[in-house]
Amino acid sequence: MPELVNPIQWATPVFILMIVAEMLYGWRTGRVRYEARDTLTSLLMGVGSQVAGLMQKGVVLGLGYWVWTNWRVLDIGWQWWAFVIAFIAEDLAYYCVHRAGHRIRWFWAAHVIHHSSQHYNLSTALRQTWTGFIALNFAFRLPLFVIGFHPLMIAFVGALNLIYQFWIHTEAIVRLPAWFEAVFNTPSHHRVHHAVNPRYLDSNYAGTLIVWDRLFGTFVREDPAEPCRYGIVKQLGTFNPLKVAFHEWIGILRDVAKARSWREAWGHVWKPPGWRPGGGMTSDELKRRWQARKEVAGGDHAPEQASSVAAE
Amino acid sequence: MMLWTFFLPSLLAVAFLGWLALRLYGPNRENILSEEAARVAFQQDFFDDGVDAVLLDAPRRHALLLLDDQEAAGLVLVFGDKLVTRRLGKDLLNTIEIDGKRWHLGLDDLVLPSVTLIFDENTTGSAVADELRGRLEEIAAPG
Numbered sequence: 001m002p003e004l005v006n007p008i009q010w011a012t013p014v015f016i017l018m019i020v021a022e023m024l025y026g027w028r029t030g031r032v033r034y035e036a037r038d039t040l041t042s043l044l045m046g047v048g049s050q051v052a053g054l055m056q057k058g059v060v061l062g063l064g065y066w067v068w069t070n071w072r073v074l075d076i077g078w079q080w081w082a083f084v085i086a087f088i089a090e091d092l093a094y095y096c097v098h099r100a101g102h103r104i105r106w107f108w109a110a111h112v113i114h115h116s117s118q119h120y121n122l123s124t125a126l127r128q129t130w131t132g133f134i135a136l137n138f139a140f141r142l143p144l145f146v147i148g149f150h151p152l153m154i155a156f157v158g159a160l161n162l163i164y165q166f167w168i169h170t171e172a173i174v175r176l177p178a179w180f181e182a183v184f185n186t187p188s189h190h191r192v193h194h195a196v197n198p199r200y201l202d203s204n205y206a207g208t209l210i211v212w213d214r215l216f217g218t219f220v221r222e223d224p225a226e227p228c229r230y231g232i233v234k235q236l237g238t239f240n241p242l243k244v245a246f247h248e249w250i251g252i253l254r255d256v257a258k259a260r261s262w263r264e265a266w267g268h269v270w271k272p273p274g275w276r277p278g279g280g281m282t283s284d285e286l287k288r289r290w291q292a293r294k295e296v297a298g299g300d301h302a303p304e305q306a307s308s309v310a311a312e
Numbered sequence: 313m314m315l316w317t318f319f320l321p322s323l324l325a326v327a328f329l330g331w332l333a334l335r336l337y338g339p340n341r342e343n344i345l346s347e348e349a350a351r352v353a354f355q356q357d358f359f360d361d362g363v364d365a366v367l368l369d370a371p372r373r374h375a376l377l378l379l380d381d382q383e384a385a386g387l388v389l390v391f392g393d394k395l396v397t398r399r400l401g402k403d404l405l406n407t408i409e410i411d412g413k414r415w416h417l418g419l420d421d422l423v424l425p426s427v428t429l430i431f432d433e434n435t436t437g438s439a440v441a442d443e444l445r446g447r448l449e450e451i452a453a454p455g
């Protein structure tokens with residue numbers, strides 16, 4: 001078994017330098033915006049996420065070893081091509097956990113953190129969850145250990161996948177060559193993923209390979225005529241990292257406590273975010289209403305498009 | 313050990329980047345709201361609602377919106393260099409306390425639990441303010 005480094009540890013100084021470069025670029029050109037408190041919150045969420053990761057690492061790896069030792073079907077070694085296949089397989093698992101993270105409130109409670117900034121810059125990439133372990137996100141990787149990929153190999157390629165996703169959180173890059181946009185997740189594709197415009201909701205769940213979205217019907221192309229508005233449907237009114245980290249979990253607890261039946265309680269946990277007994281405002285409902293309104297208006301775009309910047 | 317190898321350098325980097333963002337992009341405390349910006353922001357998020365009138369508070373950091381739906385009102389506020397919107401219906405607006413020119417709204421919302429608007433005298437005496445006040449009191453009333 002080769003000695004594998006933790007790629008995120010090595011990448012962190014590069015992340016910091018790239019953020020500095022993007023800040024300076026945005027300051028000079030006006031094409032990227034930062035806001036100090038928003039940036040601080042994103043970065044603190046990133047540090048917290050790393051701390052949470054260190055605390056849970058032993059348990060997750062231990063479980064992975066246990067599954068791999070007792071249940072694996074194949075004996076996959078440490079050849080170079082095994083890393084390539086592991087990367088692709090882990091990327092598919094990421095697509096699945098990410099899609100669940102948007103479609104099931106339980107997983108959304110952990111993932112919402114990453115989407116909770118109205119800004120889209122490299123610091124947003126570091127706004128990561130503290131509670132992925134509570135949500136049991138690691139369960140989506142268990143099939144990889146059953147196939148026979150070593151847990152350390154999956155941890156390694158998973159870290160590479162996360163590193164890949166850092167640079168795509170930018171408005172500085174408009175579009176890349178067509179062949180690249182066809183295969184890989186890019187700033188353009190991921191801007192759409194972070195957008196709250198109804199036409200962009202619930203799309204582009206890819207980690208590294210956008211082909212999963214094309215394959216499973218969740219791909220939406222960025223439309224230059226409709227600039228992305230970032231964040232979540234109900235934008236946060238706080239920069240408090242603790243509230244950012246836990247607000248949706250507390251929301252679930254409160255809703256479950258108020259539920260009038262087991263069925264209702266289950267709905268609050270397992271149905272899409274925004275669900276309420278009798279309907280609510282899920283992303284599907286929002287999109288349905290937006291589509292209906294668009295048809296009445298007879299146009300392709302929302303009736304009003306304006307900058308989200310507050311100042312006149 | 314962990315403190316020195318990971319936590320402290322990370323926090324120093326966070327502090328440096330926060331400071332740099334502040335230097336380059338400013339504190340954003342000067343942002344103000346216009347009636348038009350409030351209306352557009354609200355209707356982007358709540359496109360099914362018609363907006364009849366907009367009431368800006370004196371510092372122009374908050375706006376209340378009179379909607380064509382009698383059972384709700386709109387709220388828009390400046391948040392950093394962005395805006396946050398809420399549709400104040402019975403499920404969201406818990407309380408309203410009015411103390412002269414000061415309106416304090418209590419919301420059932422963990423990430424925006426309360427909002428205080430301070431109006432000038434001309435605004436609080438207007439017909440739109442009267443109507444909004446009545447509507448908000450009705451929404452917040454128990455039952």
Ligand SMILES: [Zn+2]
Pocket residue numbers: 098101102111114115193
């Ligand atoms: Zn996401």
Ligand SMILES: [Zn+2]
Pocket residue numbers: 114125169190194
């Ligand atoms: Zn992202």
